[in-house]
Amino acid sequence: MDPKAGGVSQAVKTMVKGLTFHNISSAIVSLDDVEIRKDYVGFDLIPIGKGLTSWNYHSKLTHWLRSNIAAYENVIVHGLWQFQCYAILKSMSAAANTKIYVMPHGMLDPYFQKSAGRKLKAVRNQLIWSLIENRLINKVDGLLFTCETEKMLAHETFRGYRPRRELVVGLGVEKDSEDDSSMANEFRAAFPQIQSNGYLLFISRIHPKKGLDLLINAYLKLKKTIGNLPQLVIAGPGLETAFGEEIQEIAAQSPDIIFTGMLTGRFKWGAFYGCGAFVLPSHQENFGIAVVEALSCQKPVLISNQVNIWREIEAEGGGIVVEDTLEGVVELLSKWRALAASEKMEMGRNAEKTFHKYFTVGMAAKRLKEALNYD
Structure with a gap:
């Protein structure tokens, strides 16, 4: 436990x-x-x-x-x-x-x-x-x-x-009911290198199964070609593993990729409330509790079709779903970046509706x- x-x-x-x-x-x-x-x-x-x-x-x-x-x-x-x-x-x-x-x-x-x-x-x-x-x-x-x-x-x-x-x-998933803005501010205060809200958030174990290498490489690739991307915040245990060290070495190419370690309590919920979207391009995800937590916070989820609840999310318009490949994740980030602010807000509202329909x-x-x- x-x-x-x-x-x-x-x-x-x-x-x-x-x-x-x-x-x-x-x-x-x-x-x-x-x-x-x-x-x-x-x-x-x-x-x-x-x-x-x-x-x-x-x-x-x-x-x-x-x-x-x-x-x-x-x-x-x-x-x-x-x-x-x-x-x-x-x-x-x-x-x-x-x-x-x-x-x-x-x-x-x-x-x-x-x-x-x-x-x-x-x-x-x-x-x-x-x-x-x-x-x-x-x-x-x-x-x-x-x-x-x-x-x-x-x-x-x-x-x-x-x-x-x-x-x-x-x-x-038990939705946090406290004030979202105060927790987002507390999280930002704890990690001042995060310059503003609207960042992309990955919360999960630092493990090969989670597709984190795809996410970082896709992010770096788009950074070189289009430049203007929100910061990428990566939270979770496992930074001390061989895979975690390898991931940090790759991510060192961009100061906009920020590692926080494992987050719990108010910091975890603050990270959700402050992000623009939650990202998990996993190779296998039976359910994805963090995905549902993001939905409960009215945050769009950008996921692979190996997250087993992707059908419910796609049907309700609560996120974007792609293949768990480098090309797929590049497409995922590109689609998110291309959305208008109003479209992102609508997707966020759909995310919360998805949560209430399926996952309370x-x-x-x-x-x-x-x-x-x-x-």
Whole structure:
């Protein structure tokens, strides 16, 4: 549940909050040390302790599940390819009247088996699928998906995929309700190198999957040819990684590319409220919580068609969608630059309408409640 690990932790947190609106209480059992509780005040978080190896093995998790699983009406296993799936599989005999669901969070996407940079991981996943994951997925009461595209893609990845039920429950994002102008001013004050509002904003992990290299190279290419572009602000953890260092070296060609590191709280929302548009040319994005957060702030989103919620956004006119290639991202930035101010404002209004139509916490909680068969 470490927030630095990506969007799943935020998704779980939001789902639990949403269910409380329907008087459904939840516990979160995670492979974290007890210090993680400081990030989850008000939640029933049970940290078992850090797991071992990349598989996250921890014998205490199986023991805890076997001792406690029967006390719960429903259990949702979040994510795949790690020890929690095996632990649940070994504990199902103790869950006579408990319904068990798996929420893959995009981890059945064929991208992960086909990507050139993941050959060893693809072999590992194929082995784990044969030994564990397919047995779990075909045995549990159902699979929960964040969008229709994720559900469709799950059929393309592995042989023997035969879940009992497939349920699209969506995912909601909790919109910040505080004063947007004050937070935008606080963010600008913290990063004075950002000269004005209207910048392009990337918020995500600094990771090859996110298409950040495409974004920076496209930005630099347009800078050389047309010159007049808004600043590009890049926020997220991972600057210290090999990829992060490589990205910063490329970006050093322009002083208008600004790195802030990971943003949270008022700084994160201030970054959203101050930007002109949000950009994420990802090679694979199951849902894109940051994309939806931008929509909630009335900000157009400039994304690739590998962000699984692109159809909803394009249909409502809340952003611009292109291929996840260098040419595609050049086109993306060029199209945004060519829009008149009035067209950008209209796209922003459409972005907020898209959020309210598809992605509020209340709507997602209602769908999840119905999927879990609560009266």
